Amino acid sequence: MTTPYQQPQSAPVPPQTPPQAPPMPPQSAHPQQMPPQAQMPQPKMPQPTPPPPGANPSQPYAAVGAYTSPIPVRRTHFGDALASEWTKIKSVRSTIWTLSVMVALVVGIGLLVSATTSDKDYVTAPPTLPGFVGTLLGQLCLVTLGVLVISSEYGTGMIRTTFTACPQRARVLTAKALVFFTLSFVTTTAALALVAFASTGMHSGPDVMEPSGKQWLGATVGAALYMSLLGLLSLAVGSMLRHSAGAIATMLGVVLLPSILPPFLMMSDGLFDLGETMQKYSSPQSLASLFQVSDDLGNGMAQLGLVAGVTGAALIAAYSLLEKRDV
Known part of the structure; x- marks a missing residue:
């Protein structure tokens, strides 16, 4: 028994210890023996996307990661350069305006001359002669257009984009020359044939x-070939000078100086032969020979061959x- 003066004794309290985690099972060297919750998830490899329906299975496709481009990757060829240059030359306003002015000069002046002359004016000259007058001015339009076909790209800086898309520079120049020559020859021949x-x-x-x-051949195909070669020569000069105004001024000098200088050169005995040769191969004399205005001028084949050689x-x-210079 206890007395009122004695406190009851309590049972001893054991010391507090931190809770311990349950023991983990021993790890094994093989992941397949580990429990499912202890295995690391494996990353899934991207699966290639199949080509679109209707695509050629033998045609390679450019794929980036899991994306497959629907555009086939192929090597470019000369036809692509021709298509590009045709798109550019037909979408530029200068081409439309220059060719329109050339056709208006050749056809308009030719029909005007034919309407203001009578039958007695064509007793010794062929009636195809009226087209000769319009070609004297129409050739200047083709000279201008030939320069602008290539010099305008240098002026705007688009020539860098062209050479980036087609690093073969010779291919670009060849495509420009063929497209321009074909367009100018067909247009000029049609205008001269109409007249x-x-x-x-x-x-x-x-x-x-x-x-x-x-x-007939000289008044249509021959004259058109002469004018188109002058335009092609202008394109080559524009490619070398890379400046529209400078190239046009150079070509105007090439076309007009042989027509202006011979009378002054022939005043001197020492320069008479030079002046006579320049007059023979000048632009008006060459076109008159192709139109066969008179039998003394010949058929114009020599003048046509000279222009072709210079071009x-x-x-x-x-x-x-x-190929040597940078852009």
Whole structure:
């Protein structure tokens, strides 16, 4: 028993210890023997996307990661360069305006000359002659267009984009030359043929000289070839100079100086032969020979061959400088 003066004794309290985690099972060296909750998830590899329906299975596709481009990757060829240059030349306003002015000059002046002349004016000259007057001015339009086809890209800086898309610079220049020459030749031939047919229809009397096959060919295809070669020469000069105003001024000098200087050179005995040669191969004399205005002028094949040779030499120089110089 306890007395009122004695405190009851309590049982001893054991010391507090921190809770311990349950023991983990021993790890094994093989992951397949580990419990499922202890295994690390494996990353999933991206699966290649199949080509779109209707695609050619033999055509390679450019894929970035899991994305597959629907655009086929293939090597470019010369046809792509031709398509690019055709798109550029037909979408530029200068091409439309320059060719329109050229056609208006050749056809308009030719029909005007044919309408203001009579049958007696074509007794010794072929009735295809009225187209000659319009070509004297129309050739200046092709000279201007030939320069602008390539110099405008240098002026705007778009030539860098062109050479980036097609690093083969010779291919670009060849495509430009072919597209421009074909366009100018077809347009000029059509305009000259229209004038020739209209003029022979207006002057077909018994006293009118009947044009021969060579006269028909020279007044249409020959004159168009001469003008187109002048335009191609302008393109080569524009590629070398890379400046529109400078190249146009140079070509105007090439076309006009042989027509202006010969009378002054022929005043001197020492320069008479030079002046006579320059007059023979000048632009008006060359076109008059192609139209066969008179038998003394020839058929114009010599003048046409000279223009072709000078144009070929200028193109070779343009190719050489194009590969050596930076843009």
